[in-house]
Amino acid sequence: MGVAxxxxxxxxxxxxDLGHAPEIALLVGRDEARTRAAAERLQIxxxxxxxxxxxxxxxxxxxxxxxxxxxxxxxALAALAAGKHVLCEKxxxxxxxxxxxxxxxxxxxxxxxxxxxxxxxxRRTPALxxxxxxxxxxxxxxxxxxxxQYLQDWLSDADTPLNWxxxxxxxxxxxxxxxxxxxxxxxxxxxxxxxxGVSAMLHTFVETRPxxxxxxxxxxSAEAGAPRGPVTVDDAAAFTARFDGGAIGIFEATRFAQGxxxxxxxEINGSLGSIAFDFExxxxxxxxxxxxxxxxxxxxxxxxxxAVHPYTDHWWPVGHGLGYGDLFVxxxxxxxxxxxxxxxxxxxxADALTVQRVLHAVEASAQDESRYTAVDRRxxxx
Numbered sequence: 298m299g300v301a302x303x304x305x306x307x308x309x310x311x312x313x314d315l316g317h318a319p320e321i322a323l324l325v326g327r328d329e330a331r332t333r334a335a336a337e338r339l340q341i342x343x344x345x346x347x348x349x350x351x352x353x354x355x356x357x358x359x360x361x362x363x364x365x366x367x368x369x370x371x372x373a374l375a376a377l378a379a380g381k382h383v384l385c386e387k388x389x390x391x392x393x394x395x396x397x398x399x400x401x402x403x404x405x406x407x408x409x410x411x412x413x414x415x416x417x418x419x420r421r422t423p424a425l426x427x428x429x430x431x432x433x434x435x436x437x438x439x440x441x442x443x444x445x446q447y448l449q450d451w452l453s454d455a456d457t458p459l460n461w462x463x464x465x466x467x468x469x470x471x472x473x474x475x476x477x478x479x480x481x482x483x484x485x486x487x488x489x490x491x492x493x494g495v496s497a498m499l500h501t502f503v504e505t506r507p508x509x510x511x512x513x514x515x516x517x518s519a520e521a522g523a524p525r526g527p528v529t530v531d532d533a534a535a536f537t538a539r540f541d542g543g544a545i546g547i548f549e550a551t552r553f554a555q556g557x558x559x560x561x562x563x564e565i566n567g568s569l570g571s572i573a574f575d576f577e578x579x580x581x582x583x584x585x586x587x588x589x590x591x592x593x594x595x596x597x598x599x600x601x602x603x604a605v606h607p608y609t610d611h612w613w614p615v616g617h618g619l620g621y622g623d624l625f626v627x628x629x630x631x632x633x634x635x636x637x638x639x640x641x642x643x644x645x646x647a648d649a650l651t652v653q654r655v656l657h658a659v660e661a662s663a664q665d666e667s668r669y670t671a672v673d674r675r676x677x678x679x
Contacts, residue, residue: 315634412641533550560575
């Protein structure tokens with residue numbers, strides 16, 4: 298995420314007409330040697346090993362948090378107290394209590410013009426943003442079904458080494474929070490409805506993993522004969538949901554779906570039509586209009602690369618698609634635009650809190666024999 302965010306801060310003003318070109322002043326990491334090496338590779342002039350000193354610097358306007366979830370709350374609260382705008386990766390925190398504290402601090406800081414943002418970057422996919430536009434325009438009619446899957450396979454090998462994403466103390470949860478959070482946010486954002494209750498189950502397929510090995514992407518290769526340590530998070534999550542606008546939903550998140558590298562899927566069915574999106578074909582949106590002549594009905598594939606589509610007028614000629622890293626460029630463009638116009642950004646910490654409360658309800662339901670569990674919306678502003 299550090300590389301993705303660095304690329305985005307530098308690239309956004311080259312494609313988007315921003316009033317200010319952001320400057321990356323400082324890279325913060327715990328290990329001085331590794332942080333210095335990263336700064337040299339990323340061409341960042343200064344480093345720091347204590348984030349507390351970083352948030353106190355007067356020349357820092359925005360703090361961009363790309364750390365594991367167990368540190369989000371402490372860093373964000375200190376940055377807001379110091380009057381810094383905060384962009385925090387998702388999920389917002391490791392618990393509802395932390396997310397509530399962060400949101401309350403954000404609301405107080407907003408009175409002084411300080412803004413918060415949460416990195417649900419898939420909102421910035423042009424095809425998914427187009428799907429939301431179609432829902433808002435009424436093209437789907439009354440929303441009835443929301444169907445979301447996030448399928449990866451990088452943990453399918455039982456000997457993939459243990460890392461922080463498999464430690465509940467650091468990550469908060471497994472597939473549920475790591476990728477399921479994206480599905481919850483996208484489903485609520487595109488449909489325009491909030492999840493009000495869930496019935497869920499969580500499962501861990503591999504309960505121990507090697508403690509030593511070589512990192513490769515998200516996963517890696519184990520060191521021969523390495524001792525094994527416990528996996529303390531879920532490997533997969535599945536739940537049904539009720540939405541406050543009357544729709545029902547089905548959600549699945551797993552890192553054990555062999556052959557699915559990053560199948561982040563969303564389908565919404567309404568009384569007048571449907572949309573279907575899969576990030577593995579991120580530049581297209583499937584759209585069905587039930588009002589078409591019956592002889593010609595069927596899902597049409599929209600190539601979302603035209604200048605009339607969200608974000609795409611800032612990029613390449615029609616048909617020259619975008620990639621994963623470009624979503625972070627869109628995110629920075631939106632962040633800078635919100636700061637320049639002093640407007641409320643989306644998603645902010647309050648939006649992220651609604652997702653955190655769904656994740657909590659899913660865990661509570663799974664621990665209670667999958668009983669239907671209401672999502673607590675108290676004081677969320679949602």
